[in-house]
Amino acid sequence: MRLGADRRHVPIHIVCDLIHVLEYLWRGARCLHAADDPAAEQRVAGWALGLLASRIDEVIADLKAHATCLPTDRRDGLKAAVRYLTSHRAFLRYDQALEQGWPIATGVVEGTARYLVGDRLEIAEARWGLAGAEAILKLRGVIATAISIGTGLSMSTARTSALAAAVTRTDTPSRPDLTSHCGRAAPIHHRRPL
Numbered sequence: 001m002r003l004g005a006d007r008r009h010v011p012i013h014i015v016c017d018l019i020h021v022l023e024y025l026w027r028g029a030r031c032l033h034a035a036d037d038p039a040a041e042q043r044v045a046g047w048a049l050g051l052l053a054s055r056i057d058e059v060i061a062d063l064k065a066h067a068t069c070l071p072t073d074r075r076d077g078l079k080a081a082v083r084y085l086t087s088h089r090a091f092l093r094y095d096q097a098l099e100q101g102w103p104i105a106t107g108v109v110e111g112t113a114r115y116l117v118g119d120r121l122e123i124a125e126a127r128w129g130l131a132g133a134e135a136i137l138k139l140r141g142v143i144a145t146a147i148s149i150g151t152g153l154s155m156s157t158a159r160t161s162a163l164a165a166a167v168t169r170t171d172t173p174s175r176p177d178l179t180s181h182c183g184r185a186a187p188i189h190h191r192r193p194l
Helices: 002-008 017-033 037-052 056-068 076-087 095-102 107-121 130-148 155-168
Strands: none
Touching: 017 037, 017 056, 017 076, 037 056, 037 095, 056 076
């Protein structure tokens, strides 16, 4: 990824997904606590807060210290967490990411994709051409943005404006492909509110 960005002279900032990092911290906590022990959650929360404050070395040192107190056969999760944090140290600058307003977990991205794409395009028996799917995604994106920033656009105004903009743009086909795979009109009975 960095090579491609360097070749294009584009600066990139890579941040490890916090949810993925938490999985390693949980593996470490399971070495120290029983599955139902509330102290495991507190320990993971403490380590996570340390990472969010960019006290990476302190978290790694704590994980190592706990590993040395355990029998060899119970250290695997702690050792895995130490290896991961050590090898990804440069990508754990959550304090900088948060300061810049960057996402530190993919939940927002995955949720947005599920909302924009899945709810609309994964309708049973519906067939989408590329242009039609793109027009619908643009429309849903405009509506979701308008609603989230509170522009006061009504749903019908947002739908009409966004669809007109998406369909008439010069970089997209002039009309969305609203036909099924066999050339008939897409089934109307599958319409759901945007």
